[in-house]
Amino acid sequence: MALLRIYETPDPMLRQISTPVETVDDELRALIKDMFETMYEAPGIGLAAVQVGVPKRLLVMDLQEPSDPADENSPPVKLPRVFINPEIVSHSDSEVPYTEGCLSVPDQYAEVMRPDHVRARWLDEHGKSHEEDLDDLLAICLQHEMDHLEGVLFIDHLSKLKRDMVLKKLAKARKERGSRAA
Numbered sequence: 001m002a003l004l005r006i007y008e009t010p011d012p013m014l015r016q017i018s019t020p021v022e023t024v025d026d027e028l029r030a031l032i033k034d035m036f037e038t039m040y041e042a043p044g045i046g047l048a049a050v051q052v053g054v055p056k057r058l059l060v061m062d063l064q065e066p067s068d069p070a071d072e073n074s075p076p077v078k079l080p081r082v083f084i085n086p087e088i089v090s091h092s093d094s095e096v097p098y099t100e101g102c103l104s105v106p107d108q109y110a111e112v113m114r115p116d117h118v119r120a121r122w123l124d125e126h127g128k129s130h131e132e133d134l135d136d137l138l139a140i141c142l143q144h145e146m147d148h149l150e151g152v153l154f155i156d157h158l159s160k161l162k163r164d165m166v167l168k169k170l171a172k173a174r175k176e177r178g179s180r181a182a
């Protein structure tokens, strides 16, 4: 049981290209467990291994949707999902906007366009192969996480003007946080 440190931009760790997982073993499953703990505590709906300093092609997700769709504050239904060596087999031509955030770009949000349907292939935590069609937030989150495996952050999808705005707000928030702690 351990909470892991989440790397934040501009740490060069986040720009590493993650390498394929060779063996799905107990050591990897221990990392997966720590990644879920770290993600739930953050809280976030996805986490790529490189965000906790392990540049391997592994990510975890849990959309943590409210149990009562009419009540945002109802306790979330836990549906942990593990993706090892994920690949996008195909995607829709249509793209949808979604306001994304990232634990590595804390408290900053911006709209990104991505395909809303993907067909993906991956291994689970037992090394079993899966291929499924994923839609909506699941598809968007998977693409966000898979970007991390290539060293790409959601802010890289923005215009330079918008990206610089987000980075400026992040710098300001960090400065304010720093002066409060001092």
Ligand code: GNR
Pocket (backbone or CB within 6 Å): 043, 044, 045, 046, 047, 048, 051, 099, 100, 101, 102, 103, 104, 140, 141, 144, 145, 148
């Ligand atoms: O917690 C997260 N929320 C989120 C919202 C919209 C699109 C993507 C995400 S993923 C993010 C957690 C994270 O940084 N994963 O890499």
Ligand code: NI
Pocket (backbone or CB within 6 Å): 101, 102, 103, 104, 144, 145, 148
């Ligand atoms: Ni992210």
